[in-house]
Amino acid sequence: MSGPRLQRVADQDRRLIEITVDGWAMSAMEGDTLLVAILAQRSYLREASGEPQGEMPAAGFCLMGACQDCWVWHEDGRRVRACTTYAEPGMRIRTTWPDHLLAS
Amino acid sequence: MAGSPARILIIGAGPAGLRAAEMLAEAGCSPILIDEAPRVGGQIYRQPPRVPGFTRTASELYGAAADRARDLFVTFDRIRQRIDYRPSSLVYDLIDNRAIVASEGKSEEIAFDAMILATGAMDRIIPAPGWTLPGVYTLGAAQIALKHQGCAIGKRIAFVGGGPLLLLAAHQYAKAGAVPAAIVLPSRFESLAAAGLRLLPMPRELSSGLLWLLDLKRRGVPVLFGHRLVKVKGAESVTGIIAERAGRQRVIACDAVALGYGLRSETQLADLAGIRFVFDAERRQWLPETDPLGRAAGRKDIYLAGDGAGILGADAAEARGRLAAHALMTDLGIAHERYRPKPDKTAVACAERLQAAMRAAFDPPADLVTAIPDETILCRCERILAGELRALAGLLGAREVNRAKSFSRIGMGRCQGRLCGHAAAEILAGKLGISLDSVGRLRGQPPIKPVIVSTVAERKA
Ligand SMILES: Cc1cc2nc3c(=O)[nH]c(=O)nc-3n(C[C@H](O)[C@@H](O)[C@H](O)COP(=O)(O)OP(=O)(O)OC[C@H]3O[C@@H](n4cnc5c(N)ncnc54)[C@H](O)[C@@H]3O)c2cc1C
Ligand code: FES
Numbered sequence: 001m002s003g004p005r006l007q008r009v010a011d012q013d014r015r016l017i018e019i020t021v022d023g024w025a026m027s028a029m030e031g032d033t034l035l036v037a038i039l040a041q042r043s044y045l046r047e048a049s050g051e052p053q054g055e056m057p058a059a060g061f062c063l064m065g066a067c068q069d070c071w072v073w074h075e076d077g078r079r080v081r082a083c084t085t086y087a088e089p090g091m092r093i094r095t096t097w098p099d100h101l102l103a104s
Numbered sequence: 105m106a107g108s109p110a111r112i113l114i115i116g117a118g119p120a121g122l123r124a125a126e127m128l129a130e131a132g133c134s135p136i137l138i139d140e141a142p143r144v145g146g147q148i149y150r151q152p153p154r155v156p157g158f159t160r161t162a163s164e165l166y167g168a169a170a171d172r173a174r175d176l177f178v179t180f181d182r183i184r185q186r187i188d189y190r191p192s193s194l195v196y197d198l199i200d201n202r203a204i205v206a207s208e209g210k211s212e213e214i215a216f217d218a219m220i221l222a223t224g225a226m227d228r229i230i231p232a233p234g235w236t237l238p239g240v241y242t243l244g245a246a247q248i249a250l251k252h253q254g255c256a257i258g259k260r261i262a263f264v265g266g267g268p269l270l271l272l273a274a275h276q277y278a279k280a281g282a283v284p285a286a287i288v289l290p291s292r293f294e295s296l297a298a299a300g301l302r303l304l305p306m307p308r309e310l311s312s313g314l315l316w317l318l319d320l321k322r323r324g325v326p327v328l329f330g331h332r333l334v335k336v337k338g339a340e341s342v343t344g345i346i347a348e349r350a351g352r353q354r355v356i357a358c359d360a361v362a363l364g365y366g367l368r369s370e371t372q373l374a375d376l377a378g379i380r381f382v383f384d385a386e387r388r389q390w391l392p393e394t395d396p397l398g399r400a401a402g403r404k405d406i407y408l409a410g411d412g413a414g415i416l417g418a419d420a421a422e423a424r425g426r427l428a429a430h431a432l433m434t435d436l437g438i439a440h441e442r443y444r445p446k447p448d449k450t451a452v453a454c455a456e457r458l459q460a461a462m463r464a465a466f467d468p469p470a471d472l473v474t475a476i477p478d479e480t481i482l483c484r485c486e487r488i489l490a491g492e493l494r495a496l497a498g499l500l501g502a503r504e505v506n507r508a509k510s511f512s513r514i515g516m517g518r519c520q521g522r523l524c525g526h527a528a529a530e531i532l533a534g535k536l537g538i539s540l541d542s543v544g545r546l547r548g549q550p551p552i553k554p555v556i557v558s559t560v561a562e563r564k565a
Contacts, residue, residue, distance in 0.1 A: 005239065005341075005360075009280045010164075010254035014157030031155035036253045044238055048340055057340050059238035061484070061523075063245035064147075065140065065194075066226055068485065068518030068554060079556060084140075086153065 005039040005059055017089040022096075028087040035060050035070050035082035038095070045070055045082055046095050073097060108133050108438045111215060113203055115139075115195050115373065116222035118146015119418050120410025122176050123425030124220050124432075129183040131433055131440040136214065137187050138205060140194040144180050146410075147224055147244065148418045149173040150251050158254070165251055167276065168312055169418065176422075197550035198376045201405060206555045218405045218436060220398075220428050221373055222421075223412040227364035229523050230265075230473050231490070233480045234336030235363065243364030247273050256282035258360025262345050264288040264333050266466035267366035268313060274362075275316040278323050285358040286326045288347045290365075290468045293329040299465030302457075309458055328354070332472060336361055365468050367415045368526060374412070375548035379403050383541035384414065386463060389526065390545040396449070398428035399435075407432050420455035423448035473527050474534030482531070483524040485517020490531060497535040508532055518554055521546045 014029040021038055028037035038045055039059060048057040060070040063083045070082040075092040112128060114121045117139035128135045143151045149166060152158035162170040162177075193207035202213045227242040234240070241249075241257045243265060249255045256277060262285045263274045274284045303310040320327055331347040331354070338344070344357045374392035375381070380401040381390045391414050393401035398413065400406040409428035410421035427448050433440050476482070478491025496508055508528070521528070525546045533540045 005258065006249065006253075007256040007259055007282060008254060009250070009256050009282055010160055011152060011158045012254065013159070014155065029157070031153035031158060031253075033253065036249070036255055040255065043341060056236060056487075057238050059341075061240070061245065062226065062242045063248040064226065064242075065553060066519060066522050067242075 002043055004041055005043045006036055008040060017087065019087050019089070019091040019093060021093045032087045033083055034072060034080070034085050034087050034091075034093060035063065037087040038072075038082065038093075044095075045072060108433075108436060110217040110436050110438075112136070112432065113138065113214060113216040113219040114222060115203070115219065116146065116224055116410065116412065117141070117144040117180075117189070117191075118222060118224050118410060118421060119148065119172075119176060120224075120412075120421040120425035120428075121146070121220065121222035122180055123422045124222060124409055124429040125187055125425075126179050126183055127426050127429035127440065127443065128433070129186045131438055133433075133438060134187050135220075136190060136216075138190045138193045138195055138203070138214075140192065142192045144189075144191075145173070145176065146418075146421075147247075149176060150248060151177075152252055152254070160254070167272075172419070172422075194553060194555070195373060196552050196555050198373055204550070206551075209556060211555070216405070218407070218432050219377075220407045220409055220425075220432065221377075221392075221400075221412055222408075222410045222425060222428075223370045223373055224421075225367040225369050225411040225415055226522065228366045228368045228526060229363060230365050230468060231476055231480050231482055231524070231527055232333045232335060233477060234338065234342075235361075236481050236484050237336055237338045237342050238340070239338070239342030239359055240336055240361045240363055243267075243270055243273055243362045246277070246362035250276060250280060256280065256360075257362060258282075258342075258358070260285040260358045261360040261362055262286050262288060262356055262358040263362045264345065264347075265363055265365040266291055266468060267364065268462055268466070269367070270362075270364060270466075271313060271316040271320070274325070275319055278320060278325065283323055284320070284325050286328060286345075286347075286356045287320060288328045288331050288333060288345070288356075289466070290332050290472055291329065291466050296329070296465045299461040302461040302464070306454070306458060326356075333363075366463075366466060367411065369412050369414055370522075371412065372520065372548035372552040374400065374406075374408060376550060376552070377403055377406055379406060379408075381545065385541070386460070387414065388530075388540055390541075395431075396427075396452075397431035397445070398424060399431050404435075416452065416455040416459055420452050423451040423455075427452070470530070471534075473530040476527065476531065482527060483517055483521075485519050485524075488524075493528060493531055494535045497532050520549065520552065 046058045061067040065084045072082045073094045112135040114137045166173040195203045197204035227244045331349045334346040334348045379392045382393045398407045407428040409424040476490045480490045482490045529543045533543045
């Protein structure tokens with residue numbers, strides 16, 4: 001599957017804001033959670049890692065902060081739950097652990 | 105107004121917590137009202153963010169329950185200045201008479217003299233092969249996406265499971281233009297009809313249920329009674345589901361699944377508080393024990409209200425919020441003459457009858473869980489298969505969920521068994537041929553939801 005997973009069906013007349021996800025500029029609507037902002041444009045929060053016991057692809061499950069399926073990272077390494085964190089203008093998000101932090 | 109210097113904490117700003125806060129505020133107390141959500145309303149009356157462009161009215165958001173929603177919000181606005189409301193704050197641990205609260209990356213301890221737990225519920229999930237594929241969401245998630253964000257969880261959505269909320273959510277989706285691909289219910293039409301007869305004295309509930317069903321039928325949505333979910337199809341994302349009835353399989357193409365077999369009380373905080381639990385054979389869940397007003401067994405300073413103390417629905421949650429506040433004020437000697445508990449007690453009794461009928465109509469057959477194939481992922485956090493748990497059953501005395509947990513890591517993942525705990529217990533009981541209550545229950549552990557490490561480190565002692 002590619003393309004948006006979530007479909008906007010109401011309240012679409014909102015201010016657009018810009019965020020960066022995995023290095024790509026992405027526009028979101030003010031009031032979107034990170035999960036909605038990302039999945040209104042693509043299919044996954046995290047892609048499958050490929051290895052049999054590696055990361056499973058993820059797109060959230062409960063949307064209420066209970067299942068912990070939706071963790072993503074700020075580029076500075078802070079971890080946030082995508083379903084309970086709102087997108088804010090200029091946010092820079094990684095859906096995998098930020099590479100540059102691996103070295104440190 | 106008399107009031108009281110006692111420090112009263114209410115956890116949860118849904119219908120139960122809000123009504124409790126109202127009673128206390130009216131009596132001159134100023135309780136601390138804590139909720140991890142950014143706005144009040146709880147699950148049923150969850151509000152969109154306070155941002156321009158969210159323009160749906162209460163009627164559009166809450167349908168037939170709009171008046172109740174409006175009344176709650178007006179009540180909250182009225183008492184707002186008299187209480188200490190803390191939104192976006194998660195209570196992640198309870199130590200003696202202190203609640204440990206995380207908010208904006210900081211952690212704080214709040215001591216209390218008395219506390220009302222009104223923590224609500226979440227979906228009951230029964231795993232099936234493929235349920236961890238992206239595109240499968242809880243039924244609650246489907247509702248939250250729509251109410252809170254104006255989004256549908258996919259283009260063609262199959263609603264699978266049971267309970268009145270399944271029909272309601274499917275109906276809400278259809279109205280929003282996301283007409284469901286199918287409704288799949290393990291319960292048989294006959295049990296629904298029989299429950300309908302029991303609801304004749306409750307015409308409002310009966311007619312709304314019928315209305316949702318008829319509306320779905322009118323829109324051409326297949327409603328498959330007596331069908332079990334065999335698997336969710338797809339390699340990296342949902343492409344369809346297979347449903348089965350009496351050996352005959354049906355494939356339904358879809359790109360999303362809303363999954364939920366009714367609700368289960370969120371009881372982790374009650375557990376940490378050391379409240380005594382009893383096994384509710386009807387709901388097949390361990391629940392905190394309370395007296396009819398909500399006084400917790402084993403803790404004199406704690407009260408329970410709403411769906412967190414057993415599922416009775418939103419209207420009863422309001423009544424139970426008031427009853428718990430009433431009990432608390434009586435115990436602390438806070439004067440509140442005007443309140444008469446009788447109508448609320450009647451509302452609760454009425455909800456008990458309604459819920460009993462709903463369970464008869466929608467409860468999945470017991471073997472739906474026990475027959476989950478071995479190769480199905482049971483615990484999505486730790487990726488443990490149903491077969492791995494079965495293999496452990498009886499081994500090394502893993503006859504009790506907490507033992508099985510330490511052997512298999514089941515329920516030790518990030519969600520703390522919220523999603524798999526109940527299925528794990530049913531599977532253990534089924535495999536060992538013992539009753540569900542003799543398997544025991546998964547104990548809660550702090551933090552009840554993961555908190556960022558820096559948050560814990562910054563905790564003020
Ligand atoms: C997703 C979802 C959608 C629902 N939609 C409907 C519906 O449309 N119609 C209907 O009739 N019923 C619905 N229900 C059923 C619901 O349980 C209602 O009966 C009603 O919301 C119960 O009210 P309550 O006050 O007991 O709990 P809730 O409304 O669930 O409120 C509990 C509150 O406590 C907060 N909370 C819980 N734990 C903590 C903690 N540790 N720290 C801080 N805050 C905490 C939560 O954020 C929540 O706001 C829904 C349930 C769910 C799970
Ligand atoms: S989707 Fe479950 S915690 Fe975010």
